[in-house]
Structures are given as structure tokens and as C-alpha cells.
Amino acid sequence: xxxxxxxxxxxxxxxxxxxxxxxxxxxxxxxxxxxxxxxxxxxxxxxxxxxxxxxxxxxxxxxxxxxxxxxxxxxxxxxxxxxxxxxxxxxxxxxxxxxxxxxxxxxxxxxxxx
Amino acid sequence: xxxxxxxxxxxxxxxxxxxxxxxxxxxxxxxxxxxxxxxxxxxxxxxxxxxxxxxxxxxxxxxxxxxxxxxxxxxxxxxxxxxxxxxxxxxxxxxxxxxxxxxxxxxxxxxxxxxxxxxxxxxxxxxxxxxxxxxxxxxxxxxxxxxxxxxxxxxxxx
Amino acid sequence: xxxxxxxxxxxxxxxxxxxxxxxxxxxxxxxxxxxxxxxxxxxxxxxxxxxxxxxxxxxxxxxxxxxxxxxxxxxxxxxxxxxxxxxxxxxxxxxxxxxxxxxxxxxxxxxxxxxxxxxxxxxxxxxxxxxxxxxxxxxxxxxxxxxxxxxxxxxxxxxxx
Amino acid sequence: xxxxxxxxxxxxxxxxxxxxxxxxxxxxxxxxxxxxxxxxxxxxxxxxxxxxxxxxxxxxxxxxxxxxxxxxxxxxxxxxxxxxxxxxxxxxxxxxxxxxxxxxxxxxxxxxxxxxxxxxxxxxxxxxxxxxxxxxxxxxxxxxxxxxxxxxxxxxxxxxxxxxxxxxxxxxxxxxxxxxxxxxxxxxxxxxxxxxxxxxxxxxxxxxxxxxxxxxxxxxxxxxxxxxxxxxxxxxxxxxxxxxxxxxxxxxxxxxxxxxxxxxxxxxxxxxxxxxxxxxxxxxxxxxxxxxxxxxxxxxxxxxxxxxxxxxxxxxxxxxxxxxxxxxxxxxxxxxxxxxxxxxxxxxxxxxxxxxxxxxxxxxxxxxxxxxxxxxxxxxxxxxxxxxxxxxxxxxxxxxxxxxxxxxxxxxxxxxxxxxxxxxxxxxxxxxxxxxxxxxxxx
Numbered sequence: 001x002x003x004x005x006x007x008x009x010x011x012x013x014x015x016x017x018x019x020x021x022x023x024x025x026x027x028x029x030x031x032x033x034x035x036x037x038x039x040x041x042x043x044x045x046x047x048x049x050x051x052x053x054x055x056x057x058x059x060x061x062x063x064x065x066x067x068x069x070x071x072x073x074x075x076x077x078x079x080x081x082x083x084x085x086x087x088x089x090x091x092x093x094x095x096x097x098x099x100x101x102x103x104x105x106x107x108x109x110x111x112x113x114x
Numbered sequence: 115x116x117x118x119x120x121x122x123x124x125x126x127x128x129x130x131x132x133x134x135x136x137x138x139x140x141x142x143x144x145x146x147x148x149x150x151x152x153x154x155x156x157x158x159x160x161x162x163x164x165x166x167x168x169x170x171x172x173x174x175x176x177x178x179x180x181x182x183x184x185x186x187x188x189x190x191x192x193x194x195x196x197x198x199x200x201x202x203x204x205x206x207x208x209x210x211x212x213x214x215x216x217x218x219x220x221x222x223x224x225x226x227x228x229x230x231x232x233x234x235x236x237x238x239x240x241x242x243x244x245x246x247x248x249x250x251x252x253x254x255x256x257x258x259x260x261x262x263x264x265x266x267x268x269x270x271x272x
Numbered sequence: 273x274x275x276x277x278x279x280x281x282x283x284x285x286x287x288x289x290x291x292x293x294x295x296x297x298x299x300x301x302x303x304x305x306x307x308x309x310x311x312x313x314x315x316x317x318x319x320x321x322x323x324x325x326x327x328x329x330x331x332x333x334x335x336x337x338x339x340x341x342x343x344x345x346x347x348x349x350x351x352x353x354x355x356x357x358x359x360x361x362x363x364x365x366x367x368x369x370x371x372x373x374x375x376x377x378x379x380x381x382x383x384x385x386x387x388x389x390x391x392x393x394x395x396x397x398x399x400x401x402x403x404x405x406x407x408x409x410x411x412x413x414x415x416x417x418x419x420x421x422x423x424x425x426x427x428x429x430x431x432x433x
Numbered sequence: 434x435x436x437x438x439x440x441x442x443x444x445x446x447x448x449x450x451x452x453x454x455x456x457x458x459x460x461x462x463x464x465x466x467x468x469x470x471x472x473x474x475x476x477x478x479x480x481x482x483x484x485x486x487x488x489x490x491x492x493x494x495x496x497x498x499x500x501x502x503x504x505x506x507x508x509x510x511x512x513x514x515x516x517x518x519x520x521x522x523x524x525x526x527x528x529x530x531x532x533x534x535x536x537x538x539x540x541x542x543x544x545x546x547x548x549x550x551x552x553x554x555x556x557x558x559x560x561x562x563x564x565x566x567x568x569x570x571x572x573x574x575x576x577x578x579x580x581x582x583x584x585x586x587x588x589x590x591x592x593x594x595x596x597x598x599x600x601x602x603x604x605x606x607x608x609x610x611x612x613x614x615x616x617x618x619x620x621x622x623x624x625x626x627x628x629x630x631x632x633x634x635x636x637x638x639x640x641x642x643x644x645x646x647x648x649x650x651x652x653x654x655x656x657x658x659x660x661x662x663x664x665x666x667x668x669x670x671x672x673x674x675x676x677x678x679x680x681x682x683x684x685x686x687x688x689x690x691x692x693x694x695x696x697x698x699x700x701x702x703x704x705x706x707x708x709x710x711x712x713x714x715x716x717x718x719x720x721x722x723x724x725x726x727x728x729x730x731x732x733x734x735x736x737x738x739x740x741x742x743x744x745x746x747x748x749x750x751x752x753x754x755x756x757x758x759x760x761x762x763x764x765x766x767x768x769x770x771x772x773x774x775x776x777x778x779x780x781x782x783x784x785x786x787x788x789x790x791x792x793x794x795x796x797x798x799x800x801x802x803x804x805x806x807x808x809x810x811x812x813x814x815x816x817x818x819x820x821x822x823x824x825x826x827x828x829x830x831x832x833x834x835x836x837x838x839x840x841x842x843x844x845x846x847x848x849x850x851x852x853x854x855x856x857x858x859x860x861x862x863x864x865x866x867x868x869x870x871x872x873x874x875x876x
Contacts, residue, residue: 025129026202027265033198038172040454041192042465051447053472144455144462144485145872146510149554149591153580156573171458183462186875188406189484190426192455218503222413222422223405223488231427242591297526297809324653330836332808332825344823346810346838350653350667353674357810378656381482381846389490399439404483404875407437413491420495 058110062102069098126264133177133203133264134256135165140176142196145183147210150242159245164252173200178255179232184212185225197232203265205255208234209248211241278354282321286312299357306343306360310370316347316356317375323347323356326376329383331390333416335364341392343369368393389414440479444469448476455484459562459861463871464845466852466860473856478849482842485871493835498524498598498802499795501835506592508837509873512551512816514543514583516873517596522677523811523822524598527804530774535720535766536600537678542613542716543583543596544813545709549620550579551816551868552660552702552709559699559865560631563640568627575623578616585612598802599775600768602757604723613717617710628703641695645851645863652693656843659818661867664701665693671814679719685712698866723763726751734783741784752779774802801830808834817841817868841867841874 037044076094080087143151155161155169162168170176173196185193197206208228211217214237216226228234235258238251263269279300283290289312292303304312316323327346334340345358362369371394372379383394384403391412394400402409408426411418444450453459453466460466463485469477489508493501505520506513518540525531532540557572580590585606587595595602631637647657652665662669670687672680688704690697731753740750752759761778768775777795781788794800806828812821818840825834844867852860 023267025266027269028267029202031198033195034201036195036199038174038196038199039452040460040465041196041456042452042454043191043195045441045450045452045467055472141458142456142462145487146507146591148462149510152554152557152573153577153590157570158574158577169458184485184487186484186486187409187423187425188486189455189463192484194427196456218507219487219492221420221488221492222418222424223486223491225425226423230425244590296807299810325658326656327819328810328821328823328836328838330823330834332834344808344836346821346823350669355810376656377651377654377850378843378846381842385842402483404486406483413488418491420491 055110058105062105062110066098066102069095122269125266126269127260129264129266130260130262134259137166137178137205137252137256138168138170138176139166139178139180139207140171140173140196140200141169141180141182142193143182144185144189145210145212147182147212147242150245150248151180151182151209154245154248159249161249161252164249164256166252173197176200177204179204179206180209181206181213181228181232181234182209184210184217184219185228185231186223187225188223190225190231193228194231205235205259206232207251207255208237209251210243211239213237214239217241278321278352282316285315285320296357299355301357301359304358304360306362306369309360310372312358313345313372313375316358321349322351323349325350326372326379326382327355329379329386331367331386331392331414333390333414336416339364341367341390343386343392345372362392366393367391368395370395371397373397388412391415438467438479438481440467440469440477443477445476453857453860459864461558461869461871463875464864464869466848466864468857468860470857473858475852475855475857475860478852478860480845480848482845483875486875487872489837489872489876490835493832495831497798497830498804498832501832502594502597503592506594507872508839508876509551509816509820509841509870510591511554511868511870512544512547513591513593514547514596515551515813515815515820517594518544518678519811519813519815519820519822521596521598522813523809523824524802524804525769525774526811527807527809527824527826528598528772528774528802530599530769530772532600532769533766536768538716538720539601539605539767540596541678541680541683542605542713542720543586543593543601545712545716546579546583546616548816549706549709549713550576552706553579553620553623555816555865555868556627556699556702559695559862559868560627560637562861562865563637565631565634565637568630571623571626571630575616575620578619582609582612582616585609597768597775602767604760604763604767605720607723610717613713617713620706620710624703624706631699638696640858641699641862641866643692644695644855644859645866646692646694647847647851648693651847651850655847657818657847658843659815659840660701660705661698661844662818663687663705664690664697666691671812671819675812677813679716682719683712683715685709685715695862695866724766726760726762734779737780737783745785750780750784752783758782799830803828803830810838812838815840815873817844817870817873820873837873837876839873839876841869845869845874 076091080091141151153159179197179200208214212219213228216224236251236255238248240247279293289305289308290302291305294301325348327348330344332342332344334342341362341364343360343362347356371383381403383397384400386392387394387400388402388404389412409424449470451468451470453468455463455465465481467479468475489504493504505516508516553572553576557569561569583593584590586609587593647665649665649667652662658669666689668687668689673687685708688701690701731751733753737750737752756779758776759779761780764778777788777791782792804826806826808825810821810823812819820840821838823836824832827833848864851863
């Protein structure tokens with residue numbers, strides 16, 4: 001339990017210092033041109049963001065889903081350490097469910113843009 | 115020298131040291147000097163040995179504007195926009211004779227030196243400059259960064 | 273058919289549209305009347321001569337000396353591997369000629385460049401706009417009347433900005 | 434602001450307008466593509482050029498024929514020696530002059546070195562923009578070796594202005610055979626590595642095979658020439674169609690693609706590099722060893738002047754070789770002596786009155802090289818296609834009009850058609866495979 005507390009303390013301190021250093025040392029010189037979007041240097045053709053298209057949204061959703069799955073791998077791997085094949089089977093089941101969802105999305109043509 | 119001054123000079127020296135060895139450059143490449151920039155950035159002459167190897171293609175993440183090649187009047191506003199959109203602290207290197215003074219093109223189309231558009235820190239002459247001259251220019255900029263008055267939030271504006 | 277035969281065949285085919293044939297360092301040059309330039313070009317592009325490629329289109333400013341602009345077209349026939357140069361003279365005060373955009377697709381940019389650099393108007397061009405210089409540029413730089421070093425900067429010099 | 438461009442006028446309100454602007458890593462800094470997008474699909478595109486318009490043609494009208502050679506280097510700055518060659522051969526056609534045999538062989542050697550470095554740079558940029566950074570580094574390494582050969586001889590890596598009207602500036606440097614064979618060997622090794630990396634690479638094939646396809650008729654209608662035209666299957670190469678220099682005596686073939694898509698343009702350039710290396714080896718075999726220089730140490734110019742003041746120099750003297758026009762005995766093989774279109778020999782200029790007068794007459798305003806009145810068009814096979822010079826001369830020492838037929842302008846004018854209806858990611862390899870060079874496109 002102790003090393004967990006130390007870990008949180010160190011990481012919290014480190015990120016705090018980094019944010020603080022950035023806040024202290026970063027010069028502030030507001031410049032109106034910096035508010036405009038960067039479009040390779042030429043004046044933007046359109047102000048504001050137009051309507052967002054559905055395909056972007058679907059891919060973002062799918063990414064979120066699978067990314068969270070990967071984050072779950074770490075605690076699962078720790079929890080099932082040393083449980084041998086049983087542990088691996090449990091993990092495989094978890095992955096299989098999500099893989100089935102991914103295959104279904106792929107077949108439904110989430111990645112076909114035209 | 116009071117205690118606080120000692121601290122700020124040590125801080126400025128550290129800031130200068132940190133900033134000069136992690137220059138993310140924005141290659142604003144247009145013309146023939148771009149070929150020489152490719153040789154400088156690649157394995158043979160390797161600009162990365164001096165900490166300036168990482169090219170950032172967005173002005174938000176770059177602190178060194180490397181203007182390479184001829185800047186024509188049609189491109190001048192683009193250069194000005196990119197310079198304005200860079201975050202502080204920022205430096206500008208004029209790479210090649212066309213950026214320094216318009217070079218061999220003194221006519222209706224070419225800006226006679228980019229210091230008419232953006233403030234320039236280091237001028238690298240040559241048409242195109244040899245890669246060694248470019249690295250020398252980079253070292254000169256690093257000296258300038260180390261010994262200049264560092265800019266930070268509460269730095270005195272004297 | 274040899275070069276001489278080709279020129280005679282073209283003259284026969286085009287009739288009086290061809291004002292003259294000259295020779296420049298070994299290359300045949302046809303002088304064409306501006307008003308039936310389009311007809312000449314489409315005829316040369318078709319079967320017997322099939323000049324499939326519009327190699328180049330340039331303009332030369334003789335306004336000071338002879339009060340005229342000269343449009344120079346270079347055509348190239350792939351099957352017979354031979355080039356042909358055509359010239360038309362346009363009055364210096366209002367140079368305009370019919371576009372050849374329908375015949376060759378690269379004519380759009382070539383004509384835009386001739387318009388940008390010399391001010392030659394091409395009737396029927398879909399999008400005749402400056403190509404090399406920028407929006408606020410007055411005048412046509414490659415004309416002999418335009419001074420060589422007259423800059424039109426888009427920025428006031430930095431120190432007054 | 435009211436819409437000025439055609440794209441903004443025709444744009445549908447709900448689509449997104451985006452600039453793939455001049456200052457973009459894949460746009461080589463000088464092209465702006467205005468895109469009308471529906472998510473990732475490009476509905477309409479408009480290409481704007483002219484960001485590197487440097488007034489080349491206007492500047493040439495105010496320079497003498499000899500002085501404007503330096504501007505030709507900076508046209509297609511990836512293969513500078515081919516521009517020199519194009520300009521000088523156009524002038525030679527107008528002056529009715531021919532370069533001697535050795536100068537022609539050196540010219541072929543130099544222009545083939547330039548062609549290989551042109552294709553290397555183009556494919557390196559195309560590969561890097563599609564993500565293959567390793568291929569970029571390999572090819573830049575190979576290009577360094579090629580530039581070493583050019584630098585040892587001409588003194589500059591890129592902007593050499595080494596090929597002069599009537600011949601070349603000076604002879605090849607003594608160790609050129611070793612440097613050339615090392616460069617050719619290294620380039621072959623790199624070509625093998627890169628084709629291993631990219632030829633059957635699923636990602637590279639996915640992005641280039643079938644992307645940016647153009648038909649034969651469209652390619653001809655757009656006036657395409659060079660590797661891009663050959664990728665559609667039409668074997669038009671100026672070196673074969675209108676042989677110049679010694680190309681008719683050299684054995685090389687013209688690689689041709691089938692579909693005219695990005696992958697074919699890549700393959701045609703790769704195979705063309707192998708042909709160029711073949712040419713380099715043949716020319717190296719054809720080139721005899723340079724005749725040994727006269728005995729005796731090379732003396733400095735002021736020493737020669739001092740001696741010639743004392744009494745007229747009888748035995749031939751030798752000046753230090755770094756002066757242009759020195760090594761007089763070799764000049765006969767390097768540039769055409771009669772009519773005098775090259776810089777007069779320095780040995781004469783320093784020691785005899787006629788040489789001195791000749792030297793001044795060559796460089797004096799209004800004297801120099803004055804071709805007869807008239808206009809001339811001549812073209813060579815550049816890195817991107819048919820590089821043609823159209824020169825109108827009015828008899829003075831300045832060209833009345835000098836126009837460059839830029840192969841890039843014709844190739845890039847087809848870009849709008851090639852990317853319409855495709856995805857944004859397809860713009861990058863399509864534009865990369867066209868090898869747009871700003872200096873040549875916008876002049």
C-alpha cells in the first residue's frame with residue numbers, strides 16, 4: 001500500500017511541477033493573429049467549423065471503445081498474474097467479445113468513406 | 115548583487131541553456147535552398163547533432179522559423195502570418211542569399227530581404243549556403259540564445 | 273511526307289488563313305491571321321496532321337518597335353515526331369484572340385499566364401485570372417513598358433508598420 | 434469578403450473549405466490547393482501557383498547572354514545542369530556552333546548525374562510524405578555521393594553554371610573516375626534497398642496503386658512530357674525522339690508504365706535511374722584520359738605578367754588551374770574556339786595584348802556574345818520532361834525575350850482533375866509523384 005501512496009505522491013508532484021514551470025517561465029505576449037486558425041499561412045476560406053460529418057463521429061466512438069479496452073488490459077494482467085491458463089482464458093473471453101463488436105462494425109462498413 | 119539577482123541570473127542561464135539545445139524548427143521552404151536544407155537535415159551533415167533536428171510543421175509547436183529560399187511578394191503575407199502565429203519565445207533564421215537580401219533576384223517579384231517582413235536573428239549568406247555554413251549559423255543562434263536576456267513571465271522589461 | 277510536303281499540305285488545307293511561312297534556324301514557322309486562329313488549331317489537331325500536344329504558348333511584346341504583340345504557339349505531333357511553330361500578331365492597344373482551351377487542356381494555364389504577363393485577352397476562356405502574380409498587382413510585368421524593378425509590396429516596410 | 438475564386442463561387446454551403454496552402458510540408462512550399470470537402474472526400478479543388486514567381490524571364494531581358502547562365506541553374510534546382518545544357522544548346526543552335534567531342538561527353542555525364550539526383554530527390558520527398566522516412570534518408574545519402582562528383586569538378590554542389598555556351602567551363606577533376614564509380618555503386622545499393630522497402634509494401638501500394646490515374650489522351654491533352662507521360666505508356670523521350678549530344682551513340686532504353694497512376698510514376702523513375710547509371714558507365718568508358726599538362730610548375734598570374742613585361746613569352750607558360758579559362762592547351766577539347774564564344778584563355782589574356790583585348794571584348798557591355806536576329810526553340814530531356822528554351826534575339830548582347838517551356842506547369846495543371854473525387858490522403862502521393870519544382874513552374 002505504501003509504494004502505491006509514494007507512487008501517487010511522486011507522479012502528482014512531478015506533473016504539478018511541470019505545469020507550474022510552464023506557467024512561470026512561459027512568456028505571455030497576446031497576438032491577435034494567433035487566434036486565427038492555422039491554414040498553412042493563407043487566409044482561412046471559412047470562419048468557424050462547419051457541420052461535423054457522421055463518419056468522423058463513428059470512427060471516434062470505435063476508437064474510444066477499443067482504447068478503453070486496452071487500458072483494462074493492465075489491471076487484468078496484474079490480477080491474473082500466476083493463474084496460468086485459467087487467467088488467460090478469462091482475458092481471452094474479454095477480448096473476444098470486443099473483437100466480435102469490432103468485426104461487426106468493420107463489416108458494416110464503418111471504414112468505407114465514399 | 116542581491117540574493118534575488120543571483121537567483122534570476124542562474125535561472126536565465128538555465129533557461130538559455132535549455133532553450134538553445136531544444137530548438138524545434140519550422141522549415142518555411144520555398145526554393146533551391148530547400149535542397150541544401152535537405153542535405154543539412156539528413157544523415158550526412160545531420161542538424162540533429164545540435165538539438166535542432168525535430169522539424170515541426172505547425173507554428174504552434176515551433177520556436178525557430180527557418181526561412182529557406184526566395185520569398186516573393188505573393189508569399190510575403192503567408193510568411194508574416196506564420197511568423198505571427200508562432201508562440202514566444204521565437205527566433206528567425208534567414209537561410210540563403212534570397213532571404214538575406216533578395217539575392218540575385220532584384221526585380222518586381224521578389225522581397226529584397228525578409229527583414230522587411232519579419233525580424234531576423236541570424237542571417238546565413240550563400241546561394242545556396244553549404245551545409246557547414248548552415249550549421250555554423252545555427253551555432254551562432256545558439257550563442258545568441260544563451261547570452262540574450264531571457265524572456266519569462268516576471269522578467270523585468272529593462 | 274517530308275517537311276516541305278507537310279508545309280505545302282498544311283497551306284493547302286488552311287488556305288488563306290496562313291499569311292506566310294518563314295524559317296528560323298531550320299524550324300518551319302507559320303504566320304496565321306488572328307481571327308481564324310481557332311480554326312487553324314483545330315484543323316492541325318485533326319487527322320492528317322494530328323498535332324496532339326500543345327507544347328508551349330508564349331507572347332512576345334513588340335509594342336515599342338512594331339506596335340504589336342506576337343503570340344507563339346508550339347505544337348508537337350507524336351505520331352510524326354515533328355514540331356511546328358505558329359505565330360499570330362495582335363494589335364498592341366487591345367490584344368485579344370480566341371481561346372484554344374477546348375482543344376488542349378493545358379491551354380487554360382498557358383493562356384492565364386499570357387494574360388497575366390502581357391494582358392492578352394483570350395475570348396471564351398473559362399477562368400481568365402492572374403496565375404503568377406497576386407491579386408493586387410497592377411500592370412503586366414513582362415511588357416516592355418513595365419519597369420524591371422518596380423516592386424508593388426503588399427506590406428508597408430516593417431519599420432513604418 | 435466576396436468569393437473571388439471559382440471554387441468559392443461554386444462551393445456548396447454545407448461543405449467544408451480548406452487550404453492545403455503554400456507553407457505545407459507536402460506542397461514543397463509553393464503551391465496552394467483550395468479544397469472543397471465532404472468529410473474526407475474532395476468535391477472540388479483549385480490549385481493556385483505563382484508563389485515562387487521570381488521574374489526570371491523579365492530579369493533575363495536585362496542580362497547579357499553570358500551573365501544569365503546563373504539564372505538557369507535556379508530554374509529546376511533539383512537537376513541544375515540540365516537547365517544549363519538546355520540554355521547553352523539553344524544558344525549554340527542560334528550561333529551555329531557545336532561543342533567539341535570531349536565537352537559533349539562531359540555534358541552527358543553531368544546531365545545524367547543531375548537526372549539521377551532529380552529522381553532521387555523527387556522519390557525521396559514522395560516516400561517521406563507518404564510516411565516512408567527511411568527511404569528519404571537512404572536517397573539523400575545517395576544524392577550526397579552524386580553531388581560529390583559534381584562538386585569536385587564544378588566547385589559547387591548544386592548551382593554550378595558549369596556548362597557554358599560552346600562547351601564546358603573546365604576539365605573533369607583528376608580523381609573523377611574513382612568518385613564516379615563510388616557514386617554509381619552507392620546509388621545502385623540505395624536503389625536496391627529502396628525498391629526492397631517500397632515496391633511490394635502494402636501501405637505504399639495501397640496509397641499509390643490506382644491513385645491519381647490519368648489516361649493517355651488526357652496526359653497528351655495536358656501537354657505532359659517526361660517520366661509522368663511515360664508512366665501512361667507513351668514512350669516519348671527527347672533523348673530518343675530528337676537525339677542531341679552523343680545520346681544517339683549510347684545504349685539505353687526508355688522505361689514505360691501501363692496505367693499512369695502514382696505507382697507507375699514511381700516505377701518509371703526508379704527504372705529511369707538505372708538507365709541513367711548505365712549511361713554514366715558508358716560515358717565513363719567513352720571518355721579518354723585528359724592529356725597531361727605541359728611540364729613545369731603552374732605560376733601565379735602576377736608572375737606571368739611580370740615576365741611578359743620583360744620580354745614576350747616564348748615557351749608556353751602554365752597558370753594555376755583555379756582561374757577560369759586557364760589550362761589553355763586543354764581548352765580546345767573543352768569549348769568551341771572558333772567563333773570565340775567561351776571565355777578567352779587566361780594565359781593569353783595575361784601575357785599578350787590580343788588576348789587582353791579579346792578578354793575585355795568578351796565581357797564588355799554591348800560586345801560579348803551577340804547572336805543574329807531571329808528566334809529559336811530547342812529542348813532537352815529535363816528531369817520532369819521536355820525543357821524547352823524559346824529565345825528571341827534582336828542582335829544585341831541581351832535577349833529580347835527568353836521563355837522557358839516548363840514541364841512542371843503542364844504536369845501540375847492536371848492536378849485538379851487527378852484529385853477530384855478522391856480522399857485528402859491521396860493528394861499527397863499524387864502531388865509528390867508529379868515532382869513539382871517551384872523554380873521551374875513559376876519561373
